[in-house]
Amino acid sequence: MTTETQNPKPQKPVILSGMQPTSGLMLGNLIGALRNWVTFQQNYDCYFCVVDLHALTVRQVPAELRKRTLDVAAMYIAGGVDPEQSAIFIQSHVPEHAELAWILNTFTGMGECSRMTQFKDKSTQHSDNVNVGLFTYPVLMASDILLYQANVVPVGEDQKQHLELTRNIAERFNYHYSPTFTVPEPFIPEQGGRIMSLQEPQKKMSKSDPNTNATIFLVDSDDQIRAKIKRAVTDSGTTIQRSPERPAIGNLMEMFSIVTGGQSFADIERDFEGKGYAEFKIALADAVVDYVRPVRERFLKIRADVPELTRIVQNGAEKARRTASKTLRKVYKKVGLVER
Numbered sequence: 163m164t165t166e167t168q169n170p171k172p173q174k175p176v177i178l179s180g181m182q183p184t185s186g187l188m189l190g191n192l193i194g195a196l197r198n199w200v201t202f203q204q205n206y207d208c209y210f211c212v213v214d215l216h217a218l219t220v221r222q223v224p225a226e227l228r229k230r231t232l233d234v235a236a237m238y239i240a241g242g243v244d245p246e247q248s249a250i251f252i253q254s255h256v257p258e259h260a261e262l263a264w265i266l267n268t269f270t271g272m273g274e275c276s277r278m279t280q281f282k283d284k285s286t287q288h289s290d291n292v293n294v295g296l297f298t299y300p301v302l303m304a305s306d307i308l309l310y311q312a313n314v315v316p317v318g319e320d321q322k323q324h325l326e327l328t329r330n331i332a333e334r335f336n337y338h339y340s341p342t343f344t345v346p347e348p349f350i351p352e353q354g355g356r357i358m359s360l361q362e363p364q365k366k367m368s369k370s371d372p373n374t375n376a377t378i379f380l381v382d383s384d385d386q387i388r389a390k391i392k393r394a395v396t397d398s399g400t401t402i403q404r405s406p407e408r409p410a411i412g413n414l415m416e417m418f419s420i421v422t423g424g425q426s427f428a429d430i431e432r433d434f435e436g437k438g439y440a441e442f443k444i445a446l447a448d449a450v451v452d453y454v455r456p457v458r459e460r461f462l463k464i465r466a467d468v469p470e471l472t473r474i475v476q477n478g479a480e481k482a483r484r485t486a487s488k489t490l491r492k493v494y495k496k497v498g499l500v501e502r
């Protein structure tokens with residue numbers, strides 16, 4: 163459902179999404195989100211940001227953060243985002259994100275933020291640095307989305323709760339003043355919305371997992387990918403069949419299905435009948451290597467041309483600011499701030 167806004171209707175519906183430059187991107191990011199961004203490009207007005215301000219909620223090495231921010235922008239393009247069609251930009255280059263987040267903080271309950279599972283997980287992982295930014299992280303995310311009047315936000319399953327909070331904040335603001343924000347819908351793929359760790363299949367694959375064997379990074383070499391898949395944990399049993407008691411093989415089969423372009427589970431089970439894990443893992447490794455290699459090769463080329471990448475993110479920020487500043491101006495007026 164989309165709430166009517168007082169905005170003149172944009173020509174195309176709007177998409178916004180983003181990723182944190184906390185580490186290099188990995189297979190879960192590509193499968194859960196990036197590959198879907200690409201499919202929306204033709205028919206939507208798309209904004210894709212690298213959320214460097216969000217990354218600051220966990221301590222970062224400044225030089226590495228700077229480098230990784232451009233890495234992520236380059237990876238968006240390598241994954242198929244066309245910078246001529248979609249705005250690719252860095253969150254901190256559009257100051258409206260932080261400004262709107264402040265206003266939205268005043269429309270968000272302490273209880274709402276403390277219920278966020280990502281907050282609970284991260285405050286356990288980084289118990290020495292449970293900062294207020296980590297607590298209000300989802301409010302900054304709501305700001306990213308609402309500034310652009312996004313209709314759809316393509317993300318992985320783990321962001322669903324943040325999207326629900328974004329919708330609640332938007333509805334609350336619209337109700338208190340008058341329709342201002344489009345209430346966004348999440349887009350979570352039926353398959354691939356939650357790719358699990360290769361080492362602990364009950365945990366999602368994560369770019370910040372300290373065990374690098376658990377995660378396939380998009381810059382991993384063919385050999386690294388093969389080695390990680392070979393070492394992936396499996397369940398008890400030997401057959402290539404999905405069942406709720408066998409999350410490890412289920413995860414590998416889901417990956418296989420996606421990277422082979424949608425082969426059904428029934429087909430996979432049939433093809434691997436009478437065959438064991440070793441054979442299946444070799445086939446999976448080949449398929450993942452073929453899926454990731456072109457992305458990695460494009461990434462290396464794009465990342466090497468820093469002036470061009472800089473031009474792309476500057477253009478993206480200019481386009482983003484034109485939209486963001488309009489929304490922010492409207493919000494400031496509604497809440498009663500004196501015009502500057």
Ligand code: TYM
Nearest residue numbers: 179180181182190191194195303317318355356357366367
């Ligand atoms: P981040 O950087 O953790 O992840 C980026 C995207 O990848 C998805 N994803 C996964 N999908 C499938 N399986 C996995 N194992 C997996 N791990 C991650 C995430 O769901 C996400 O779509 N809070 C966001 C960043 C953000 C954002 C936004 C997203 C900030 N502002 C506005 C959308 C709109 C995050 O931490 O993503």
